Amino acid sequence: MSLFFNNVRSFVGAATIALFLAFTSPLFAQEFRYEKAVKKYEAQSEQTPPTAETTFFAGSSTFTRWKEIPNDFAEFHAINRAFGGSRLTDWNDVATARLLAPYKPNRVVLYCGGNDITGGATGEEVVERFKIFLADLRRSNPEVKVHFCALHFAPVCEKNWDKFRYYNDAVKKLADEDPNLYYVDFENAIRDKDGAVREDLYLQDRLHLTREGETILVPILVESIRREIDDASSANR
Secondary structure: OHHHHHHHHHHHHHHHHHHHHHHHOOOOOOOOOOHHHHHHHHHHHHHOOOOOOOEEEEEOHHHHOOOOHHHHOHHHOEEEOOOOOOOHHHHHHHHHHHHHHHHOOOEEEEEOOHHHHHOOOOHHHHHHHHHHHHHHHHHHOOOOEEEEEOOOOOHHHHHHHHHHHHHHHHHHHHHHHOOOEEEEOHHHHOEOOOOOEOHHHEOOOOOOEOHHHHHHHHHHHHHHHHHHHHHHHHHOO
């Protein structure tokens, strides 16, 4: 009888170990949902390595769909590492460590957080996620300059505009106290003289900007980057 129970124990133990190995092996691990996009960018960085002069554009579809980023910001050696649908949690969990941190970036332009909010996060939660993003970047380069592009108020997201505003305002306050964080006012750039959101600057999905909308944003971001460069020159005098 004791031999029977010993055999049972051995079988159960072996089965438990087998199940553990199966569900913790890479084969069964859940793949990052944007793995294809991340691998594509990793391959691009391997083929053409970023330099100290590179400006990294990171974030979600506002940048992903902005195909002219390398040309619009050529003077700043811009490369686009955004992927559509991404949230700050995606950057904090995976993308920053693989697409940004290895290159110790000196400048990052970020448009991200809207998908966190439309996915159910509160304004407060998204602000905390942004702080994590900033801290992760600064571990690779404490002096990195970050240009935070405020969320524009896409018409389809109207029910979340209050959260968008909370997030924008909170980061603006952080930027007021942080010499290496720059607030870029995309929010008001997409409004008319009366303060209404210009729906004519959006595609039919009422979410993504037209090329005209993008071109309106170019000088605003260029001004922010030039201000950063001027600040650095003044500090070195």
